[in-house]
Amino acid sequence: MYRTIPIKATFSDEEKAFWVFQCQQANSLINCAIYYTKQKHYKWLKEQPEAYSTYWRGDELRFGWKTYKCATKYPELDKYLKLSPHYKAMAAQSAQQTLKSVGEAITSYNQLVGQYYKGQVDRPRLLRYRKKGGLAAITFPRQALTYKKGLFYPSISKESKPELITEITLEPPQFIDPDWVKEVTVRPTLGQLWIDWVIDDGNQSVDHNPNLDYSQAWSFDHGGDNWLTGVSTQGKSLIIDGRKLKSMNQGYARLVAKYKAGKPEFYWDSNLDRVQVKRNNQMRDAINKAARFIINRCLQERIGNIVIGWNERQKDSINIGRRGNQNFVVIPTKRLINRLEQLCS
Structure with missing residues (x-):
């Protein structure tokens, strides 16, 4: 996988x-x-x-x-x-x-x-140009990587190699076997550089787990103060608190408003980069922890199905007032659902 x-x-x-x-x-x-x-x-x-x-x-x-x-x-x-x-x-x-x-x-x-x-989507636009002088991700397939002494050496063009004043290497995380690596991407994100290690560890998704009862299910409904509220067919329930998530988003919105006060609409700087990175990390951490908690609870109760309600276009078409929209739309519920799909397999 x-x-x-x-x-x-x-x-x-x-x-x-x-x-x-x-x-x-x-x-x-x-x-x-x-x-x-x-x-x-x-x-x-x-x-x-x-x-x-x-x-x-x-x-x-x-x-x-x-x-x-x-x-x-x-x-x-x-x-x-x-x-x-x-x-x-x-x-x-x-x-x-x-x-x-x-x-x-x-x-x-x-x-x-x-x-x-067919009338299914709005009129599409042909590809748009990227910002001049900007940065884009660069990808190296496994054939373009040489592994020696615990480091990966990416291929470098003949035109660029004479200009180098240092050796270019990529050090994989300690928990990754070098044989697992299939592709490496170096991408810019909010003033930082990240490395995406695409691996195949040989593990396959499980179509049927004999330890689970597939006639049982845990159903969830999502909201604001209660991020997820779930009830199982066994009569058990749980609630994932969403107030901390709302608080973090409100703090993020206040900082963005502070740094953009009196500036043009599309103004952005390194301070806003830092605020955005912090907020993204907080959301990703909350998603991972909530998904892992739900999966562990299902395994503990031997429940084989997870059901989550979702209304199409509820994020961009909802109208529950300015404050209600601000508190509801920014909660990354769809990303949590995608994370649950990954962990379920």
């Missing part, structure tokens, strides 16, 4: 400069791929006589560029951008992984186009 283990990176100044440079090249390469994709797509649209015209969407008559699927694929991007300086500055396999991410985004866009004409 594949798992991802995120670890906050601790690089020296020289190593950090190298990784920031690589992330910048990945960001620029993505923008180059998006530029090529859009130029080719718009050129094709201009050749279509009916691409810009009036058309019906449901009961509405509209006019403008029709929404068509994009024909660009990853192999074409890789062939066209192979001589790009951003491509050459990265290891070949890392550059390929970066372009594959663009190819996957185009595939997702094409799927949304089909759903759009």
Whole structure:
């Protein structure tokens, strides 16, 4: 079973400069791929006589560029951008992984186009450019990593290697067997660099556990002060307190308002980065602890099913007042459900 283990990176100044440079090249390469994709797509649209015209969407008559699927694929991007300086500055396999991410985004866009004409989703937009000079994640598959003396040595391009003044290595966590590592990603997050270790430890999900009774279930309803309220078919109950979670979110909102007072709407700085990182860590910790508590309780009571109520679009369409929305919408219940799904298997 594949798992991802995120670890906050601790690089020296020289190593950090190298990784920031690589992330910048990945960001620029993505923008180059998006530029090529859009130029080719718009050129094709201009050749279509009916691409810009009036058309019906449901009961509405509209006019403008029709929404068509994009024909660009990853192999074409890789062939066209192979001589790009951003491509050459990265290891070949890392550059390929970066372009594959663009190819996957185009595939997702094409799927949304089909759903759009069926009236299932709003009109999709073609890929947007990333911020100029920004950072993007850089990925190394296992073939691009060499393991020696407890360290992984990532591949480095011929253009970048002469500029190095230190050896570039990645040290895996002690609890990870080197043979488990399938992929490593270095990604920027809120002014920090993190390393995602993708591993396969050989463990498989259990389809049937003989120690559990699959005729029994534990049902949960989520809310505010009581994050989760559960009752089992055995007549037992439990409540996960949500007041601490609300308090942390309120503290986060107050700090954000303090630092953004008198600033433009999209103002952001290192202080806000620090506040956001703290809040994300608190939410992740609360999710992990609540999920583990529920799973352990189910194993203890030999209950084989978990049921949680969920209303579609309840986060972005609910209207329970300004204060009620603020207290309810920011609680990461969906992430808790996803975490429970991972642990249940």
